[in-house]
Amino acid sequence: MTSAHRPPVRVGVFGLLGSGNLGNDGSLEAVLEYLRAAHPQASVDALCGGPEVVAARYGIPARRLHWYRGEYRTASRAGAVAGKALGKAVDVVRTASWVRRHDVVIVPGMGVLEATLPLRPWGFPYALFLLCAAGRLCGTPVALVGVGAGAVRARPTRALVRWSARLAAYRSYRDAPSRDALRAMGVDTARDGVHPDLAFALPAGGPVPVTPGxxxxxxxxxxxxxxxxxxxxxxxxxxxxxxxxxxxxxxxxxxxxxxxxxxxxxxxxxxxxxxxxxxxxxxxxxxxxxxxxxxxxxxxxxxxxxxxxxxxxxxxxxxxxxxxxxxxxxxxxxxxxxxxxxxxxxxxxxxxxxxxxxxxxxxxxxxxxxxxxERNLLVAGQLRDQFAALSAALFPAAGPTHAHATREAP
Known part of the structure; x- marks a missing residue:
């Protein structure tokens, strides 16, 4: 089949996007810019925390990450506890159904494999595990792109993080300590790349005058x-x-x-x-x-x-x-x-x-x-390597791209 007649690649993006965190949304924006430039025929939609915000701001279809709307509120009443429990079961089906409709799923940046802020295992770590497990079962590659990771001491969270990483088809990290942390948790990271944070790839604005003082x-x-x-x-x-x-x-x-x-x-x-x-x-x-x-x-x-x-x-x-x-x-x-x-x-x-x-x-x-x-010039080159490697790994039919060797700033 020629490229002119090849159906568009169906790409899903996943994460706590549109939920009020500017860094998470910046990572999404950088990946969307990459897809529009390198794979303009791709069809993109999101499973995310704030679907209304993502749809309005980025112009892509989006649906809610969790079935239960109170997922990140503390549950103290019996009804809320039951709602959360039911939501966990429903999300298994919802996540698998969404993943199955895509050719590729990308988790854009974010600290999805770390616990540097207070974190409950059955919140986002569970959602990420469902995603990666569904990707493996459905044959849809899940890519953790430029993500952050860190040492996780709580056993349930650590297990979910470790298995999410193992089940992903592609992994790259925003810094070397992230890769080291996953290696320490028993994940084989020998083929994983390290690149600057995805937000460095966002378009540079025009010159801005400095305000004295x-x-x-x-x-x-x-x-x-x-x-x-x-x-x-x-x-x-x-x-x-x-x-x-x-x-x-x-x-x-x-x-x-x-x-x-x-x-x-x-x-x-x-x-x-x-x-x-x-x-x-x-x-x-x-x-x-x-x-x-x-x-x-x-x-x-x-x-x-x-x-x-x-x-x-x-x-x-x-x-x-x-x-x-x-x-x-x-x-x-x-x-x-x-x-x-x-x-x-x-x-x-x-x-x-x-x-x-x-x-x-x-x-x-x-x-x-x-x-x-000087460092910003180096970072720009390293991010070009990141996106070339991602295209080679996830979009091999789109045309020849060149993989990279990880390069670090001195």
Whole structure:
């Protein structure tokens, strides 16, 4: 059959997409841009957390990830518990039926194999396992593309993560620690690639003038990781109080501060900071996409941020950046971009030490900008390799592409 008469490839995209997390949606957008450029005849739809948002924003058909609408709310009443239990059974059929209708399913980026934030095994880890198992049973390859992974101690979650990865037909990671974590969990990663985060592949915006004195501070509704549940309140309070002190010090020096977020839940922390600092120099940015976050970061003299994709946007913009790190992925990203010295632990935030690191970053601003310009060029090439490898693995009939050897930034 010639390519002119070949039916379009049916591609499904899967994940917590359209649910208020800008990083997840940015990863989806990058994969959709790739598909439209490299495989324009592909027919694409989604099984996702926010189908209405995905359909309206990206123009693709979408359906709800879970049958039970209250999946991510705590179930305390008998009716809610029964609804969740029934939903687990119904989702087996729904997921398998959806997978069977596709030639390929892509999970675009996201930390789908990690537990750096509080996570229940029967939520998304279970949904991902159903997807990968259905793909294996139905003969539909499932590709985990540029995903994040991490050490998982809770046994049920660890088992689901391990089997999801084993059942996937293709795996690549956004950093080396992710690949190492899966290897430590008993997954054969010898043929898996490591590439920069998919969000680096999003189209670059036009030049943005830098606003003198402006600092972007990315905040997060941070309560520690999955293993920190007993201390979640204490960790959250220390993080917020330290961030308030840091922002207050910047405003006291006459700096204008723009507060950035990356998920709808972060608005609570923004409101608390604004109420505590009460300065006209401190304002909140209403960025609704990674493109808008990148524009905000590009207009700043420096960025200090917690959320992983706040960091991605700032580094992509070439702005001197300091990471308030809550996971190995942030440290790995900063090292990839030549800024390993500028990481600060989110779980033990110390405003005075953070200020010292910030001043050190600013004193090296020109050098940092040159380093980021060089690293961004390298990242662009590495992502071209990622998409070429993905086409070779999943779309072999579409034409010749060249696989790659994994390349890492020095």
């Amino acid at each position: 402006r600092v972007c501070v990315g905040v997060m509704d941070f309560h520690g990781g999955d293993d920190d549940r007993p201390r979640a309140g204490e960790i959250h309070r220390r993080y917020v109080d330290g961030t308030i002190r840091f922002v207050r010090a910047l405003a006291g020096d006459g700096r204008s501060v723009r507060l950035l977020t990356g998920d709808d839940c972060d608005a609570r922390v923004v409101a608390e900071i604004l109420d505590a600092v009460r300065s006209p120099l401190v304002t909140a940015a209403g960025a609704a996409s990674l493109a808008e976050l990148t524009k905000e970061a590009a207009a700043a003299e420096a960025v200090v941020a917690t959320r992983y994709h706040n960091l991605v946007c700032a580094l992509k913009a070439g702005t001197p950046t300091l990471a308030v790190s809550y996971a190995a992925k942030s440290d790995a990203l900063m090292a990839r971009m030549g800024l390993a010295a500028f990481c600060h632990p989110a779980a033990a935030l110390d405003a005075d030490r953070l200020l010292d690191q910030f001043r050190s970053l600013e004193s090296r601003s020109a050098q940092v900008r040159r380093t980021l310009a």
